[in-house]
Amino acid sequence: MQRVGDVALFHRTSLSASNRSGVHAFLGILIVWIVLSASLSVWMPLQFSIVTVFVFAGPHNWFELRYFLTRLPVRFGKSRPFFLMAFVGLGVLTLLYVSLPLLYRYQTWSEEEFATVIAIWNSLLLVWIGYLIRLRSKQRRKDWTWTIPVLLALSAFNWIQPDGFSLGLVYLHPLVALWFLDQQLRRTRPTFVKFYRGSLIALPLVLGVMILQTAGAESLNDSNGLFWRITQHSGAQLLPQISSHLLVSTHVFLEMLHYGVWILALPLLTSPGRNAIGAGMTRYSKNWKIGVASHPRGFPRLIFAVLFMATIFVVALWVGFAYDYATARDLYFTIAIAHVLAEAPFLLRVL
């Protein structure tokens, strides 16, 4: 008995020690990533923005798609209305969004009329999210009615300032990745959660320091067409009273957090599937297991075709960036609305 007790104690001790080192490594990488991103964002915001979008924009979409596929059930079952609404909304809203620049070019809309069109699109987005929340709350038998006034208030703000609302999406969307990571840690690394949440306190502090550093800085030189695009994307036209240096730095920093979560944190911290445990498999090869593909009733060919197409998209994006960075960037940020939208239903699924 004594020996059994000793062995159990030994296992507990070794487990907690490995956990501790894992937590230390995770926190170390997180803090280094935050500080490095913030420093480079403040130091050379435009150049850093160009490089980060070039390198990470495509791959992070690929990893996000793969993550969403792992969260997809083999059979929708009672979730059918939810997924149906999610995919229909995703398709319709993406198509409408992509068609907006074309409509603006070929229609004789005034600035005011176009602002109304943007407000309508934003309202459709909020209605879609509201309906998904309703479906999910019914499924989980939870009372989420408090979200109705929140969505209505957001909608009110949208109708006052449609451009401001869209800019809010640009800045707040990267933070959603942190929420995904939190939920993932709760499932796969519960011991990390406390430390992760604690480390997030660093985020407002770093943002505060960045704002102090760049608030008084001169606006960035946007005489170059590409630099102008980057400052406009960060809201320089909408917020002329704020230094574009601050806006671009903050935006790039948040984007770097977003990329870090999707490309590094989530793939590395996702635990292997139950069927995937094999002696010679590395953590990465285990992570390749996608339930909807590996399940006996799954769709392996379809899923890997989708991932293959996504790989081609990533390579094509790199080629596009290398050939004509400015145009490719415009195209990317228009199409990228799809991944912004997709995060809403999948976040609701993991909550």
Place this chain on the structure above:
Amino acid sequence: MKFILIVICFVTLTLTTISFANADIRAPKPTPATQGKIVLHTGLEIVPDTKSYEARLQISQSQLQELRAALDGIDHNRTFATSISRSSPRTIISGVLLFLSISFAGVWLARSARRSIPPSRFKKAIVIGLMFVATLGVATIVTRGNAGPPGYYRWRSLPKSLSEGKSTVGGLDVEIVPDEQGRNMRLIIPLRKEGGTGEE
């Protein structure tokens, strides 16, 4: 986690709402094309100086930046108040939605108190925070439209102050006028007769 994200969202939303609260902005008037365009509202201090040989215009670094930013956006940016005044349908829709939001939040809070399982403090904090931000937003808009006494009130003592060698501080609109109206910079001070109604 949710709390931190929600706090960041609320702070952003509040900052976005109150960043427009420069206060004491007069209601925008439709101006003919030949007249100037007001690009910035700031403050001006007129200081008599018996030792100076030349009049000087001193502008702080931050004000110069504001002016440059305002001038950069002169053709394609409108102030928040102007955008509201020019788009009444959007303002009406927004007002109705804000009314519905606050009503829903109030009803939800009232009903939640009677439930067997009351909502968490976190949810209550979100709704109360939302109501606070919404009220602040509305108050800011109202403040912007009609804040404090009219601008000329602060300039009423200028002649007396000048004669006594004292400084006077008041509001100032920076207006860009077409070239044909004169080459010199012009400072127009709103002065009213003592005891007048202010309308003369």
